[in-house]
Amino acid sequence: MFGGGGMNPRKMKQMMKQMGIDVDEIDAEEVIIRTADEELYFSDAQVTKMDAQGQETYQIVGEPQSRERGAGAGAAAEAEETAGSEAEVRDAAGGVDIPDSDVKIVAQRTGASESEAREALEAEDGDLAAAVSRLE
Structure with missing residues (x-):
C-alpha cells in the first residue's frame, strides 16, 4: 500500500x-x-x-x-470446479449439497466426528461458520 x-x-x-x-x-x-x-x-x-x-x-x-x-448457498449445485472434484452428498430431505471438504473443515475446527459435522452443516444449510458455532 x-x-x-x-x-x-x-x-x-x-x-x-x-x-x-x-x-x-x-x-x-x-x-x-x-x-x-x-x-x-x-x-x-x-x-x-x-x-x-x-x-x-x-x-x-x-x-x-x-x-x-450458489454451490455453497444451498442452490442445486453442479460438480465443483476445483482440482480433484470432490464427492457431494444430498441430505435426506433433498436440500443442500454438502461438499466433503466442508465436512472435514468443520470436523477439524470443532473436533467433532464427520457425521456430526455433516449433520450440523445440513441443519445450517451449508453455512460453515454457523455449523462450527453449533458444535462448539
Missing part, C-alpha cells in the same frame, strides 16, 4: 497510526467472494481491516478455492 519495503513493522504501524489509519486483524472462519459466475471461498484466510478516515478496507491473504455460484 505505501511501499514500506524493508521498513520495521513496528515503525510502519506507528506511522499509520499518526496518519489516522487503524489496522485490526479479524479472526475470520470463512471468506466468500461472489462474482456473476463463481464463488471464491477462503476457508483459512488471514483478514486485516484498515480504517482510514472512515473508509474501511479489507485485505484477504490465503488460497481461494473456486466453485460455481
Whole structure:
C-alpha cells in the first residue's frame, strides 16, 4: 500500500497510526467472494481491516478455492470446479449439497466426528461458520 519495503513493522504501524489509519486483524472462519459466475471461498484466510478516515478496507491473504455460484448457498449445485472434484452428498430431505471438504473443515475446527459435522452443516444449510458455532 505505501511501499514500506524493508521498513520495521513496528515503525510502519506507528506511522499509520499518526496518519489516522487503524489496522485490526479479524479472526475470520470463512471468506466468500461472489462474482456473476463463481464463488471464491477462503476457508483459512488471514483478514486485516484498515480504517482510514472512515473508509474501511479489507485485505484477504490465503488460497481461494473456486466453485460455481450458489454451490455453497444451498442452490442445486453442479460438480465443483476445483482440482480433484470432490464427492457431494444430498441430505435426506433433498436440500443442500454438502461438499466433503466442508465436512472435514468443520470436523477439524470443532473436533467433532464427520457425521456430526455433516449433520450440523445440513441443519445450517451449508453455512460453515454457523455449523462450527453449533458444535462448539
